[in-house]
Amino acid sequence: MQMLVSRQESDVGPVQDFISGAVVTGQQTTQSHASIDCLPSLEVAQFDFVIQGVVSSITTSSTPQADILQQGNTQFLARKRVYLNGETILTQKSMVQVMPNQLVTGAHARPTPLPMLNSLADRIAYKAALARLPESNLIAGQKVINRLQPEIDAKIDANLADVNSLIHQQVWIRLKSWNVMPDYKATFSSQERLFWDYRLGTQPLAWATPTQETQPTLPSSSVFVPDVTVRLHESLFESVASRRQLGGKTVSLNELREATDRLLLLLAEEVPAELPGLPLAITFTFDTHQPLRAEARENQLLLYLRGTFQAGTLPKTETQEIRLQITGELTEQTFTIKTSDITVRELQADGTLATPGITQTAIAAQIRTNLQPIEIKRELRLHEQLKQTLAIRLSEVQSDKGWMNLQFTANQAAPGPVENRIPSPKPTLPEAPLITPQFPPN
Structure with missing residues (x-):
C-alpha cells in the first residue's frame, strides 16, 4: 500500500x-x-x-x-x-x-x-x-x-x-450474477497490515483470531514478511460448486479442454500446442452429492470430482470419483501448475471406492492427455504513473492443513526526480499545530 x-x-x-x-x-x-x-x-x-x-x-x-x-x-x-x-x-x-x-x-x-x-x-x-x-x-x-x-x-x-465503481462493476456484480456473493464480509487492521475476511456461509474457520493478527510484529532481517498474503480454504471449492449448482450438470472433455485453453490465454506465459479432438464424444455428468471437493495438504491440492462418464451412445458408467493431484513449481519467471497424478475409482454401493480397473485406468489416461501444465507469470504490473512502476510478484505458494497460502512481494522502480523551482528546506513536522481548521458554528 x-x-x-x-x-x-x-x-x-x-x-x-x-x-x-x-x-x-x-x-x-x-x-x-x-x-x-x-x-x-x-x-x-x-x-x-x-x-x-x-x-x-x-x-x-x-x-x-x-x-x-x-x-x-x-x-x-x-x-x-x-x-x-x-x-x-x-x-x-x-x-x-x-x-x-x-x-x-x-x-x-x-x-x-x-x-x-x-x-x-x-x-x-x-x-x-x-x-x-x-x-x-x-x-x-x-x-x-x-x-x-x-x-x-x-x-x-x-x-x-x-x-x-470499478470494484462494484468488476467484482460484486459478477459475483452476484454467478451466485457466489460472500455471505460474510469483515475487515480489520493492525499498525502494519490490512485484513479482509470473505466467506461463503458464516461458519467460522480454524484460523488466527483478529486479536492475534492485529498485534504488531517486529520482523528481523532473517524473517521474510510478504507484502500481500492470500489465504484460500479448501471448502471454497465445494461451496462454489454448491452455489453454481454443479451437481447434475453434464460437460464434455472437449469443453473442459476449451475452458482450460481460455484460462491459458488470460493467464499463461505460453499456450501449449492444440491437441487433436477426441474421436468419440465423452461426457461427464457431475453427481448430485459432493460433485466437487478439495483437500489442501503437504504443498499439494487434491481435487475430487464425482460423477458418471458416457462415451457416445454407450451406456453410462457407474459413479466414478476422479482424484487430481495438483502441484505447483516456481521458476524465475513463471509459476507452473501441474497435475502430477490422476486416479479414477468406482464408487461402490457401500460408499467405498473400488480398486481401479481397465475402464478407470483408460479414463485416467485420457484425462491426463488433455490436462496440460499451466504456466502463469509470477509478476503482475499494477500501474505505470509518474515515472514509477509498481509490480506484485508471487514469492511463495504453500498448501497444508486445509489452507492454500499465496504470498506476494511488491516491487517499485525508483521514482524520477521532482523538479523544484524554488529551493526549500525539507519539512519538519510540527509536534503540535499552531493553527487548526476553523469550522462555522452549527
Whole structure:
C-alpha cells in the first residue's frame, strides 16, 4: 500500500490576493509527500492518508503607504481517514494542521518630499510589519488550510469513488450474477497490515483470531514478511460448486479442454500446442452429492470430482470419483501448475471406492492427455504513473492443513526526480499545530 500511494509532488504558482487592505503578489511553491498510516481496529479496517509538506512563498504586500517584502515557509500535515467495510471504501473529511513562519525581508515606504526622511520611513514601515507578524502567520496558516483541505478531499474522494465503481462493476456484480456473493464480509487492521475476511456461509474457520493478527510484529532481517498474503480454504471449492449448482450438470472433455485453453490465454506465459479432438464424444455428468471437493495438504491440492462418464451412445458408467493431484513449481519467471497424478475409482454401493480397473485406468489416461501444465507469470504490473512502476510478484505458494497460502512481494522502480523551482528546506513536522481548521458554528 505504501508503494502504491507514496509519491512526491511539487507545484509552483502565482500569488494574487487582497489581505487587510494590501494587494499581495508573488510566487509560491507547494511541496508534498503522500503516504498511509494503518490504524489498529478490530471493528473495521482503517487507515489515514497522510500528506505532509511545506508551502514556500516570496510575496510583496502593497499599500498606499509602503511595499512590504516577505518570505514564508508554512509546514503542514494533513490526515484523511479511510474505512474499508469489505464492500465499499468510505472516507471522512480531512484535517489539516499547519505551522506558519513568515519573515519580513524588507520594507519600502512611499517617497516623501524630503529625501532625508525616506530611510526613516522605511524603518518605520519595517517595524510596523514586524509587529504584525503574528497576524500575518495566522492569516498565512488559515489560507493554507482553506486551500489544501478542499483540494485533498476532492482529489482523494474522486479517486476512491472511481475505485468503488470499478470494484462494484468488476467484482460484486459478477459475483452476484454467478451466485457466489460472500455471505460474510469483515475487515480489520493492525499498525502494519490490512485484513479482509470473505466467506461463503458464516461458519467460522480454524484460523488466527483478529486479536492475534492485529498485534504488531517486529520482523528481523532473517524473517521474510510478504507484502500481500492470500489465504484460500479448501471448502471454497465445494461451496462454489454448491452455489453454481454443479451437481447434475453434464460437460464434455472437449469443453473442459476449451475452458482450460481460455484460462491459458488470460493467464499463461505460453499456450501449449492444440491437441487433436477426441474421436468419440465423452461426457461427464457431475453427481448430485459432493460433485466437487478439495483437500489442501503437504504443498499439494487434491481435487475430487464425482460423477458418471458416457462415451457416445454407450451406456453410462457407474459413479466414478476422479482424484487430481495438483502441484505447483516456481521458476524465475513463471509459476507452473501441474497435475502430477490422476486416479479414477468406482464408487461402490457401500460408499467405498473400488480398486481401479481397465475402464478407470483408460479414463485416467485420457484425462491426463488433455490436462496440460499451466504456466502463469509470477509478476503482475499494477500501474505505470509518474515515472514509477509498481509490480506484485508471487514469492511463495504453500498448501497444508486445509489452507492454500499465496504470498506476494511488491516491487517499485525508483521514482524520477521532482523538479523544484524554488529551493526549500525539507519539512519538519510540527509536534503540535499552531493553527487548526476553523469550522462555522452549527
